[in-house]
Amino acid sequence: MIEIKNLTKVFPARKGLLGHDAIKAVANVCFSIPEAGSVSFIGESGSGKTTIGRILAGLETPSSGDIWIQGVNVTKMPQAERRRFLRQVQLIQQDPYQALNPARTIEQALGDPLKVIARERGQDSAWIQTRMHDVLHRVGIEPGSVLNKYPHMLSGGQRQRIVIARALTVDPKVLVADEAVSMIDVSLRLGVLKLLKDLREQFGISLLFITHDVASARYVGQNGQLFVIYKGMVIESGPTDQIIDQPYHPYTQALLSAVPVLKGLENPGPDRFIPLRGDDQELIPDTVCLYQPRCPFAQTKCREERPALQGTEHAHACHFPVVRRVVATVRANEG
Numbered sequence: 531m532i533e534i535k536n537l538t539k540v541f542p543a544r545k546g547l548l549g550h551d552a553i554k555a556v557a558n559v560c561f562s563i564p565e566a567g568s569v570s571f572i573g574e575s576g577s578g579k580t581t582i583g584r585i586l587a588g589l590e591t592p593s594s595g596d597i598w599i600q601g602v603n604v605t606k607m608p609q610a611e612r613r614r615f616l617r618q619v620q621l622i623q624q625d626p627y628q629a630l631n632p633a634r635t636i637e638q639a640l641g642d643p644l645k646v647i648a649r650e651r652g653q654d655s656a657w658i659q660t661r662m663h664d665v666l667h668r669v670g671i672e673p674g675s676v677l678n679k680y681p682h683m684l685s686g687g688q689r690q691r692i693v694i695a696r697a698l699t700v701d702p703k704v705l706v707a708d709e710a711v712s713m714i715d716v717s718l719r720l721g722v723l724k725l726l727k728d729l730r731e732q733f734g735i736s737l738l739f740i741t742h743d744v745a746s747a748r749y750v751g752q753n754g755q756l757f758v759i760y761k762g763m764v765i766e767s768g769p770t771d772q773i774i775d776q777p778y779h780p781y782t783q784a785l786l787s788a789v790p791v792l793k794g795l796e797n798p799g800p801d802r803f804i805p806l807r808g809d810d811q812e813l814i815p816d817t818v819c820l821y822q823p824r825c826p827f828a829q830t831k832c833r834e835e836r837p838a839l840q841g842t843e844h845a846h847a848c849h850f851p852v853v854r855r856v857v858a859t860v861r862a863n864e865g
């Protein structure tokens with residue numbers, strides 16, 4: 531349903547900074563999200579995950595590449611039309627508190643976008659009320675308990691549910707959840723993750739799930755695809771469980787090794803721990819493997835040629851791919 535081809539985003543150099551080179555935040559990224567499907571992106575800070583999400587939600591324009599949504603090439607549309615069209619993609623950001631105006635009640639926060647839609651669709655205030663109750667029920671909140679409240683009177687989990695409810699007012703086809711639970715109290719995270727999963731299963735909303743946390747990608751992205759992003763490029767992609775269970779790329783292996791929840795549960799492979807070395811090299815020439823300066827397995831070829839992403843279902847960009855099992859076996863029905 532959504533098809534992204536060769537997405538690239540170059541930010542101009544910031545003035546006044548030393549070594550002012552333009553920043554290639556996203557480079558030739560390709561992926562698709564099927565209807566009711568889920569795609570997760572993992573990668574370190576600064577790898578370009580948020581930039582991809584913001585482009586998809588129409589908040590940032592790509593430098594090049596194409597975005598197809600339901601057979602329409604969005605990048606070819608005039609800006610106003612594109613904005614309207616991209617309402618089908620709603621972004622859920624990290625901080626629900628920042629996303630809500632502290633001076634507006636929940637009723638007002640949900641009423642504002644609903645009034646716009648009611649006007650467009652020729653609906654009245656009764657429709658707005660029904661719809662408001664409907665989206666709140668969908669996110670597991672009893673309307674009477676929140677409508678007159680202000681954001682600070684709710685828990686972080688409830689606030690994020692309200693943000694999701696507001697996104698649902700426009701009937702989105704896709705939710706982009708960018709670190710959507712990282713600022714929520716740990717005890718409330720699972721509930722919000724479950725909600726994202728349920729919205730996908732019950733209402734067919736597709737999910738682009740952006741995270742540092744492989745464990746939540748595995749939970750939300752069951753039967754989905756996982757993309758491992760390194761310095762703006764996809765370096766491994768494929769079915770989520772398969773990548774976690776049989777990662778090819780040393781970077782993926784190092785990311786997985788660093789996750790305590792996934793380690794040593796049962797039956798881990800012989801290669802239990804692959805270190806993630808410090809990243810001190812800012813600019814890496816196009817002619818070498820991006821990960822080579824940090825890779826414990828780098829060989830001469832890695833310093834001479836950038837590996838392309840190869841393979842179809844489970845793809846990787848490594849000259850010397852070796853499956854190293856660093857986590858326990860993934861059980862299909864878990865979670």
Ligand SMILES: Nc1ncnc2c1ncn2[C@@H]1O[C@H](COP(=O)(O)OP(=O)(O)OP(=O)(O)O)[C@@H](O)[C@H]1O
Nearest residue numbers: 541542553555573574575576577578579580581582
């Ligand atoms: N508006 C901007 N202007 C200039 N550079 C930017 C801008 N937005 C992002 N960048 C740069 O683009 C790169 C990717 O940033 P992005 O925020 O997409 O990473 P991320 O993977 O979401 O990181 P994090 O995990 O910390 O959220 C970084 O080098 C960042 O500094």
Ligand SMILES: [Mg+2]
Nearest residue numbers: 579580581708
């Ligand atoms: Mg980010």
